[in-house]
Amino acid sequence: MTSEATNPPCVWITGASSGIGAALSRELAARGYVVAATARNESALGKLAESVTNIHAFAGDTTDRAGMATLIEAIDCELGPIDIAVLNAGIYLPTNFPEFDAAIFDRSFAVNLGGTxxxxxxxxxxxxxxxxxxxxxxxxxxxxxxxxTSAAYGATKAALFNLGESLAMDVAEYGVKISMIAPGFVKTPATDVNTFPMPFIISAEDAARRIANGLEKGQAHISFPKRFSFLLRLINLLPRGVYTRLVGGATSRN
Ligand SMILES: NC(=O)c1ccc[n+]([C@@H]2O[C@H](COP(=O)([O-])OP(=O)(O)OC[C@H]3O[C@@H](n4cnc5c(N)ncnc54)[C@H](OP(=O)(O)O)[C@@H]3O)[C@@H](O)[C@H]2O)c1
Structure with missing residues (x-):
């Protein structure tokens, strides 16, 4: 726990109805945080909040801008000042070419980027x-x-890196800190649909522990599993033509 306040620190987690967000809600509640859990699925959120004393359900859709402002006000008022916000809500919609479904891009941008x-x-x-x-x-x-298959999803996640890193520089002088979280493969409903091999895949509980540890250490960049993340960052240093040939070849279905 990082806060020195008498009250337990308050954390707001979006995308808390399943997968990483639900596991992180449980992990942080077990560490003594008061958790405000947000997602659209009220019934899943209700079950989560019923099963753990420190978790409180605040249903909402992150694509609703006015709704998010009202929700944050309600959390702040009912649970106390939000010390940490984990903006985790996201969707993974794989692209399938040569058909080009622009709606996949629209939805991915709206939730992953616009929602954030x-x-x-x-x-x-x-x-x-x-x-x-x-x-x-x-x-x-x-x-x-x-x-x-990541043209839509990957574009939103790359944009989030740029957004977060730029924001970190701008808000530092106001005492606000930004952490970027970059998971590798985590077993959740989002990845259960994948038919390809997912190297170094870990459980949502393991991912939640790693995120909670990184947050408590105040890390600016929380990425895991270490070996997979390091490998990807390393091959990203290659000339771009070499990178695309290497990754495209290694993952080719032909
Ligand atoms: N699993 C992985 O391997 C992996 C790897 C890297 C990054 N991530 C990222 O980790 C985050 C969580 O993914 P996950 O794997 O845990 O997937 P998940 O189990 O499908 O969870 C996604 C969560 O986002 C919520 N959500 C989706 N759209 C929303 C909206 N418009 N408003 C509010 N909540 C919304 C969902 O709840 P409702 O449907 O109830 O709204 C759900 O709670 C995502 O940002 C994902 O991109 C996952």
Whole structure:
């Protein structure tokens, strides 16, 4: 726990109804945090909140900008100042070419990128006024460079890296900290649909522990599993033509 306040620190987690967000809610609640859990699925959120005392359900859709502002106000009022926000809500929609479904791009941009911006819009001024707070943005190792079937998803995750890193420089003087989270493969409903091999895959509980540890250490970049993340960052240093040939060849279905 990082806060020195008498009250337990308050963390807001979006995308908390399943996968990494649900596991992180349980992990942080077990570490003594008061957790505000957000997602659209009210019934899943209700079950999560019923099963753990410190978790409180605040249902909402991150693509609803006005709704996010109201929700943040309600959390702040009912649970106390938000010390940490984990902007984790996201969708993975693989692309399937040569058919080009622009709707996959629209939806991915709206949830992964627009949804994050809708949460940041009320959070940044709120935390800046208090000169305190940490915002963690869940990107992905898919944001480091292009990957097959990831033209829409990867574009949003790369954009989140740029957004988060730029924001970190701008808000540092207001006492607000930004952490970027880049998981490798994590076993969740989102990856259960994948038919290809997922190297170094870990459980959502393991991912949650690694994120919680990184947040408590105040890390700016939380990426795991270490070997997979390091490998991807390393091959991303290659000349771009070599990178695309290497990754395309290694993952080719032909
Ligand atoms: N699993 C992986 O291997 C992996 C790897 C790298 C990064 N990530 C990232 O980790 C995050 C969590 O993914 P996951 O694997 O845990 O997937 P998941 O189990 O499918 O969880 C996604 C969560 O996002 C919520 N969500 C989706 N759209 C939303 C919206 N419009 N408003 C509010 N909540 C919304 C979902 O809840 P509702 O449907 O109830 O709204 C759900 O709780 C995502 O950002 C994903 O890109 C995952």
């Amino acid at each position: 911006v809708n949460c940041l819009a009320p959070l940044v001024p709120l935390m800046s006024a208090r000169r305190a707070g940490r915002i963690a943005i869940v990107s992905s190792v898919a944001g480091y460079g292009g990957l097959p």
